[in-house]
Amino acid sequence: MAKLALHQWFQKRKLEKEAGPASERLDIPGNLWIKCTKCQVAIFAKDLDANLKVCPKCGYHFKLSARERIEATIDPETFTEISPFLHSKDFLGFVDSAPYSQRILKSEEKTGLADAIVIGEGELHGIEVGIGVMDFSFMGGSMGSVVGEKVTRIAEICLDKKIPLIIFSSSGGARMQEGIMSLMQMAKTSAALSRLRSAAIPYLSIMTDPTTGGTTASFAMLGDLNIAEPGALIGFAGPRVIEQTIRQKLPPGFQRAEFLEKHGMVDIVSERGKMKEELKKVLHFFENAAKT
Amino acid sequence: MPQKPNRVLLEFEKPLLELYKKIDDLKMQDMDMSEEIKMLEKRIETLQRDIFSNLTPIQIVQVARHIKRPTTLDLINLIFNDFVEMRGDRNFSDDPAMVGGLAMLPGCKKSNPLGETIFDQPVVLIGQQKGSNTKENIKRNFGMAHPEGYRKALRLMHLAERFNAPIISFIDTPGAFCGIGAEERGQAEAIAKNLRSMAGLSVPFISIVIGEGGSGGALGIGMGNRVLMLEFSIYSVISPEGCASILFRDAKKAPHAAEVSKITAIDLLEMNVIDEIIKEPVGGAHNNYKETALNIGSAIKKHLSDLARLSSRELIADRYRKYRNMGYFTEE
């Protein structure tokens, strides 16, 4: 399978759109039916896509890829990817069931991404923003050196250009194949956000299913506004680890977005279809607050 | 009558047992056996030196977790004067797994036109606190702090900043606690906020891993301008046992996980994650608290006097540079 950096993918999409509607649905082969993870109802793939991958029956939010998220969030043809050629390095020579270097290549092939996050600049309802979008399908959205570097770079760009930063998280936490270096990315990204904070540059963190571990315990929890998608699992430790530690079953709804809202950790739980409008309102506030 | 010492020997220290027993027997005798005892002690030291210069990573893990290893409060009491412990996060409760307070560091040196003056430096201390026995460990939750522990630490860091006092943090935790209350009260948020706040601290900040540096729970108080590690301590993103059961699907592969994850002081110095290794006494820190404290104390003084030359702005920039540079990747 050919590897395609996201910026190339966007170019390809653009060409296909220009070529006419026949090739528009190239990414879904044939007439596919998808079974909802939550309510088990069968949904026509095309309908699911049209509904931003939210089950029309029960409202279950399927995971979005980075490119789908960017399409759903950033105004058409305004996105420019930044640092698309950053790749992870197997500096420990780490081998579990497969060598880390092979895992990276496989994930790159499978996802067409260079690592678990895409960063870039674009417009959201005409407002210029820096954006980072994690992709869970790349090694469980785990944070290693590349994710840390890219979050830091986009934060530094936002600082430089004085534009708001938006990050969509979807991550199982630290990338263990990078050992202590994955832990250090928590420090690195949080330090970058500390600079944004001092400069009063708005940072909006959107947590999607799932956001756990080192990602939650660093940049994902540090938004001026923390926003979550309904039902998203968000936590420090994964539920299985907690159950093993305390030797008891966890209550239903534990660590879900609504639970975090109730406990004061997120400002808004917004369904996907309303997310862009929600972000627009918030950005509009910051844009005008900064002017006055 | 002299009592038999309460000794805890690790598996690889077992060759010492014979010699210890002999000493204990000699001590029980009525005659003066000091010459013989001295000789045996020499032999113990040689053997210890030998054993401890060839430890495998998993053996280092065992030393780092040794039940008799000096804890944060042990070291605080030996290194500093006039320690005033502060408690509570002013929000929810006090967390006994995280301690902190005010203290004076004696014997600091400042050079001036007339020569050198020696003075006591006010410092703010924070650190995870393990117990030295089961009862204490239950009270201290085995050094695994809740969000209120991290928030107490943050409160102390901000106090240090307002009064321009350097901060010293002692890291010794298996990790931040994982439980229902911890999640409800925002363990992730508490740690994340500490990371962001530590990045912006305008005072000198030194972090020292004295035992176990367990993941985000360790880093949550560990973003010093300088990060030091005791020789036989560890610092990792996940425990060797956790790594083994997740990545190798077999908890018994912990020794292998300890090896490949690079968690010892030497490994971390090589990767520039830490700045210096503090030597431990022969036989490990648990064998001689005083010497351990002395070594840590002089390392603190050395780095504090280096950092004293930096302005607030430079301290923040220095810290940013340190963490900004962490990571390995390619770009082409």
Ligand SMILES: [Zn+2]
């Ligand atoms: Zn459904």
